[in-house]
Amino acid sequence: MDETVAEFIKRLFLKIPMTEMMTILKAWDFLSESQLQTVNFRQRKEPLVQELVLLCEEKCASLNDAALLDIIYTQVHRHQKLWDVFKMNKGPVLTGEDIDLFDIEQFKSSFTKILRKALKNVTVSFRDAEENAVWIRIAWGTHHTKPNQYKATYVVYYPQTPYVFMSLSRLKRNTPLLDQALMIASKHHQIVKMDLRSRYLDSLKAIVFKQYNQVFETHDSAAPLQETSLWLHTNMDLRVIHENKVEKERVQRVTQETFGDCPQPRLEFAQYKLETKFKSNLNGGILADREEPLRCLIKFSSPHLLEALKSLAPAGIADAPLSPLLTCIPNKGMNYFKIKDK
Amino acid sequence: MEPANTLREDGECKGGILAHLERLETQMNRSHKRFEGPQRTQAEESTLGTRIHKLRLLRDKLRAEVKQRQAEIEASAASTEPDQTLETSEQEVLETKLENLKALLQAYHFTGLSGKLTSRGVSVCIHTAFDGNLLDSYIVDLVIEKPLWIHHHSVPVFIPLEEIAAKYLQTDVQHFLFSLCEHLNGYAGRKYQADRLQSDFAAFLAGPLQRNSLCNVLSFTYKVELGGQSFLFCARLLYKDLTVTLPTDVTVTHRGTDALSTSWEEQRVSHENLFRTTSLHKAFTSFAGGEKLNMSLPPCYFH
Numbered sequence: 080m081d082e083t084v085a086e087f088i089k090r091l092f093l094k095i096p097m098t099e100m101m102t103i104l105k106a107w108d109f110l111s112e113s114q115l116q117t118v119n120f121r122q123r124k125e126p127l128v129q130e131l132v133l134l135c136e137e138k139c140a141s142l143n144d145a146a147l148l149d150i151i152y153t154q155v156h157r158h159q160k161l162w163d164v165f166k167m168n169k170g171p172v173l174t175g176e177d178i179d180l181f182d183i184e185q186f187k188s189s190f191t192k193i194l195r196k197a198l199k200n201v202t203v204s205f206r207d208a209e210e211n212a213v214w215i216r217i218a219w220g221t222h223h224t225k226p227n228q229y230k231a232t233y234v235v236y237y238p239q240t241p242y243v244f245m246s247l248s249r250l251k252r253n254t255p256l257l258d259q260a261l262m263i264a265s266k267h268h269q270i271v272k273m274d275l276r277s278r279y280l281d282s283l284k285a286i287v288f289k290q291y292n293q294v295f296e297t298h299d300s301a302a303p304l305q306e307t308s309l310w311l312h313t314n315m316d317l318r319v320i321h322e323n324k325v326e327k328e329r330v331q332r333v334t335q336e337t338f339g340d341c342p343q344p345r346l347e348f349a350q351y352k353l354e355t356k357f358k359s360n361l362n363g364g365i366l367a368d369r370e371e372p373l374r375c376l377i378k379f380s381s382p383h384l385l386e387a388l389k390s391l392a393p394a395g396i397a398d399a400p401l402s403p404l405l406t407c408i409p410n411k412g413m414n415y416f417k418i419k420d421k
Numbered sequence: 422m423e424p425a426n427t428l429r430e431d432g433e434c435k436g437g438i439l440a441h442l443e444r445l446e447t448q449m450n451r452s453h454k455r456f457e458g459p460q461r462t463q464a465e466e467s468t469l470g471t472r473i474h475k476l477r478l479l480r481d482k483l484r485a486e487v488k489q490r491q492a493e494i495e496a497s498a499a500s501t502e503p504d505q506t507l508e509t510s511e512q513e514v515l516e517t518k519l520e521n522l523k524a525l526l527q528a529y530h531f532t533g534l535s536g537k538l539t540s541r542g543v544s545v546c547i548h549t550a551f552d553g554n555l556l557d558s559y560i561v562d563l564v565i566e567k568p569l570w571i572h573h574h575s576v577p578v579f580i581p582l583e584e585i586a587a588k589y590l591q592t593d594v595q596h597f598l599f600s601l602c603e604h605l606n607g608y609a610g611r612k613y614q615a616d617r618l619q620s621d622f623a624a625f626l627a628g629p630l631q632r633n634s635l636c637n638v639l640s641f642t643y644k645v646e647l648g649g650q651s652f653l654f655c656a657r658l659l660y661k662d663l664t665v666t667l668p669t670d671v672t673v674t675h676r677g678t679d680a681l682s683t684s685w686e687e688q689r690v691s692h693e694n695l696f697r698t699t700s701l702h703k704a705f706t707s708f709a710g711g712e713k714l715n716m717s718l719p720p721c722y723f724h
Contacts (some may be wrong), residue, residue, distance in 0.1 A: 210578070289571065
């Protein structure tokens with residue numbers, strides 16, 4: 080086994096937390112059951128990793144096997160990467176040719192060929208995932224240097240849909256090539272970057288495919304929807320009277336209509352780039368009479384932005400209904416906005 | 422009258438005379454009254470009589486008024502009766518309309534479409550079925566606004582929902598729903614066939630069944646035995662129409678270098694026709710020697 084491969088595998092094992100070691104090894108399915116049984120998983124990490132690397136050497140692990148292990152690790156720790164969303168278009172559709180006869184094997188071979196043709200040194204690996212998604216890992220090299228296995232790009236593609244999710248590549252110069260390979264292999268004509276970015280791949284998927292993890296108002300059950308608001312019900316003490324009860328109920332209703340009852344997809348920020356003229360109620364002031372638009376950037380950050388927005392009006396911090404610029408985020412599939420005067 | 426009292430001691434004559442006069446006076450007064458009584462009662466009688474007469478007149482007048490009013494009411498009641506019959510007939514019409522609509526909704530339910538009102542619009546549930554089996558259900562939540570838009574749904578990501586919505590949602594909702602229904606039923610049928618092939622007939626397959634998300638490209642290699650010989654055939658099924666459950670293109674090729682004998686060539690062609698006309702699991706059932714499928718039957722299409 081190549082030294083670089085051994086080193087790469089060793090570093091991968093060191094990254095994996097001890098609690099996940101067994102599950103990841105089983106998913107990798109490279110070391111056999113009998114081999115794994117000889118390993119003592121209760122020892123400390125460094126000696127354990129050394130044992131595992133030795134076993135891999137015995138079985139002559141290749142670079143592709145190591146790349147597969149890397150994919151599995153990333154699939155489990157997908158929130159460690161920041162994901163961008165891209166949408167592909169088919170372009171002008173000729174009648175009779177618009178049905179996507181997607182063949183995964185054709186896609187994989189076509190994709191790999193295009194990359195290999197352009198760059199001699201590139202490692203491409205594929206792994207199928209849930210819901211027919213295919214994870215692609217690309218380690219980039221150049222004509223003269225070997226691929227850098229530690230800065231791989233990840234692409235998650237849902238075949239027969241126009242959407243692709245990519246982890247931000249630090250090696251930006253390869254992006255045009257990657258885009259082209261994707262387009263040609265999947266028979267699309269155009270790829271456009273959406274203004275949507277987050278660490279939470281599953282939330283991005285839910286937004287883009289308009290599928291939320293939720294209990295739909297099922298057609299069979301007559302059970303009433305869960306009460307999501309606790310504001311009106313926390314104090315059952317009869318000595319406490321809720322002022323503005325009507326207003327509070329209105330706010331609850333408006334919030335429920337805008338956001339729904341289900342848990343919101345998880346985003347960490349929303350960014351608004353404003354290029355609008357300054358509007359002020361005060362007469363005069365330095366900024367008031369400027370003809371040029373004022374440029375400023377507003378960024379909302381939160382561990383869970385949409386849930387935070389949902390709780391603004393019930394908490395009394397903002398008026399209901401909230402500004403459509405805030406509430407349109409899941410429906411429009413954007414969390415980067417550029418706002419100009421019309 | 423004191424002298425009368427004082428004179429009693431003197432003799433009864435004086436007291437007597439005044440008292441006598443008094444008595445006579447009172448007698449006279451009483452007899453006057455007796456005489457006046459009948460006169461008075463007579464006057465009273467006559468006044469009462471006139472009063473009675475007046476009252477009788479009043480009574481008759483009121484009676485006449487009451488009768489007249491009653492007659493009026495009866496007349497108007499008679500004229501409103503035809504209105505009431507009109508109301509009942511309208512009600513009947515509405516009731517029959519309602520029954521028809523309910524029956525229509527139930528009929529739609531059998532086609533797999535059912536709907537429910539939500540706070541903002543309509544939630545449509547599409548049930549899919551194939552070959553007598555009820556398969557998955559999918560929900561689409563529509564918000565009734567101008568323009569109509571889809572709030573969320575449980576349709577799989579590879580079904581071209583956006584395209585179908587772009588074509589029909591704004592102009593013809595019914596067409597949108599039916600088109601979506603066709604796509605989902607087509608997908609469910611193809612998926613069912615592919616799943617059945619993988620699970621029930623794995624023994625025939627030499628290698629995994631290759632399929633894509635929409636199950637509209639299926640390729641597999643399978644073993645065929647005929648008269649002691651066994652060959653490997655590769656089949657590639659393309660479903661170019663997403664609403665169908667039978668392939669539009671079938672190619673069966675022989676895995677191997679030597680050319681096929683005529684009998685094997687016939688087999689190959691018959692297999693191609695079989696895949697084109699029968700669902701996948703039924704075709705394999707016939708290979709397993711189950712039902713002998715009569716190739717002369719017209720092709721049946723499952724939706």
